Amino acid sequence: MDCREFSEKHLAFVDDTLAGIELVRMQRHMVECDSCARQDAKVRRALLLFRNLPAIELSAGFSDRLEARLHEAQDNDILLATTRRNLTRGAALATIASVAMLAYIGSTLYQADVTRDLVMPPVVATATEPELNPIATSTPAIVASAPAGLSIWPVALFAEEAPVRFAESRFELANRSR
Amino acid sequence: MADIVRKKVSPAVAPTVRERLQAMDDSAVVTAFLGGEERAFSELVTRYQTRLLNFVYRTIGDREKAEDLVQEVFIRVYRHLHRFDRSKKFSTWVYTIASNLAKNELRNRSRNPLVLFQTVQKNFQDEDRPLQFEDTTSRPDDMYRKRHLREIVEESVAKLPEHHRHVFVLRELEGKSYEEIAEITECNLGTVKSRLNRARNSFAEIIAPYVD
Numbered sequence: 001m002d003c004r005e006f007s008e009k010h011l012a013f014v015d016d017t018l019a020g021i022e023l024v025r026m027q028r029h030m031v032e033c034d035s036c037a038r039q040d041a042k043v044r045r046a047l048l049l050f051r052n053l054p055a056i057e058l059s060a061g062f063s064d065r066l067e068a069r070l071h072e073a074q075d076n077d078i079l080l081a082t083t084r085r086n087l088t089r090g091a092a093l094a095t096i097a098s099v100a101m102l103a104y105i106g107s108t109l110y111q112a113d114v115t116r117d118l119v120m121p122p123v124v125a126t127a128t129e130p131e132l133n134p135i136a137t138s139t140p141a142i143v144a145s146a147p148a149g150l151s152i153w154p155v156a157l158f159a160e161e162a163p164v165r166f167a168e169s170r171f172e173l174a175n176r177s178r
Numbered sequence: 179m180a181d182i183v184r185k186k187v188s189p190a191v192a193p194t195v196r197e198r199l200q201a202m203d204d205s206a207v208v209t210a211f212l213g214g215e216e217r218a219f220s221e222l223v224t225r226y227q228t229r230l231l232n233f234v235y236r237t238i239g240d241r242e243k244a245e246d247l248v249q250e251v252f253i254r255v256y257r258h259l260h261r262f263d264r265s266k267k268f269s270t271w272v273y274t275i276a277s278n279l280a281k282n283e284l285r286n287r288s289r290n291p292l293v294l295f296q297t298v299q300k301n302f303q304d305e306d307r308p309l310q311f312e313d314t315t316s317r318p319d320d321m322y323r324k325r326h327l328r329e330i331v332e333e334s335v336a337k338l339p340e341h342h343r344h345v346f347v348l349r350e351l352e353g354k355s356y357e358e359i360a361e362i363t364e365c366n367l368g369t370v371k372s373r374l375n376r377a378r379n380s381f382a383e384i385i386a387p388y389v390d
Contacts, residue, residue, distance in 0.1 A: 010375065011371055011374060011375045011378070039379075042382045042383075042386055043379060045382070045389065046386070047350060047378065047381075047382075049327070049385065049389065050331055050350050053328060053331055053332070053351075054328065055228065056231060056232055056235055056241065057228065058227055058228060058231055058245065063223075065245075065249060066252060069249055070256060
């Protein structure tokens with residue numbers, strides 16, 4: 001056994017978990033190697049000191065403080081549970097309201113789709129008939145109109161050939177289309 | 179706990195139940211608590227409070243804070259015991275909680291130099307320390323020597339790197355197996371062995387000049 005192997009197995013050696021043959025080899029190496037023997041003694045002595053360190057005790061008020069903190073924790077837990085329950089209820093109500101609202105909107109839209117195809121009563125638009133101004137000329141003008149059965153151009157031709165007394169007369173066409 | 183206190187004063191039932199709980203192993207006590215026996219929690223507290231205090235104190239080096247953390251451990255245990263996997267060891271679970279809290283405390287302290295300074299200062303105020311660990315029957319010079327030695331050992335442990343110290347305390351003080359330490363520290367077995375070996379050698383090197 002060399003020092004490296006001794007060092008690698010030292011943990012198990014100190015913990016006394018080495019197999020018999022390994023234990024003997026470690027002990028033999030310590031007899032042969034002063035350095036490893038010193039290191040082993042140093043570690044064991046240090047561990048002995050640490051393991052014998054006196055245990056510290058709890059302070060006098062530890063149990064009372066623990067009890068108070070547990071009470072506080074219980075109260076907080078109850079509060080938390082109540083809040084959670086209320087939140088759950090609120091969330092459930094909000095969900096129900098949302099669903100109801102969506103259902104309402106959906107049904108409204110559905111109905112709107114349906115009524116689009118329905119036959120609605122006809123819309124009747126009415127307008128007052130414009131009053132026709134009477135021809136206000138000193139002399140009667142020639143009036144031609146479609147309902148009279150006369151086309152315009154013969155009237156115009158007739159107007160050209162009309163006597164002078166018709167010259168100043170204005171030709172006014174009453175629109176009777178509307 | 180209020181229930182526990184109330185039940186403690188009823189003379190007929192309490193001693194029997196307490197004795198029965200004391201005779202049970204951890205797993206049975208946990209089962210009793212989950213079955214509605216509130217006094218079982220007191221039994222768990224009694225079993226672990228001092229052990230946990232020593233473990234946390236040796237890890238973080240601040241007694242007052244260690245007590246706070248131990249209380250926090252019990253509050254967490256009380257709150258989450260119903261989630262505990264009963265196929266595992268209760269002690270491992272409770273030490274895992276304590277270990278994580280101690281690690282968080284060290285991490286927070288390293289981020290806050292003021293807290294670190296206050297802690298170091300508090301640890302050096304020797305006169306404020308209780309003398310309960312001293313053997314009062316010894317001569318004064320022996321008492322001084324023992325106290326001095328204890329301080330040296332504590333300071334030497336505190337000099338170990340955090341992850342080494344953690345494993346070292348769990349093994350040497352609490353006597354945990356490598357497997358349990360691996361579970362508590364969430365490391366693999368090889369890492370635990372390596373850290374423990376290094377921690378032992380480092381601790382021996384640090385303390386050697388004082389004890390030779």
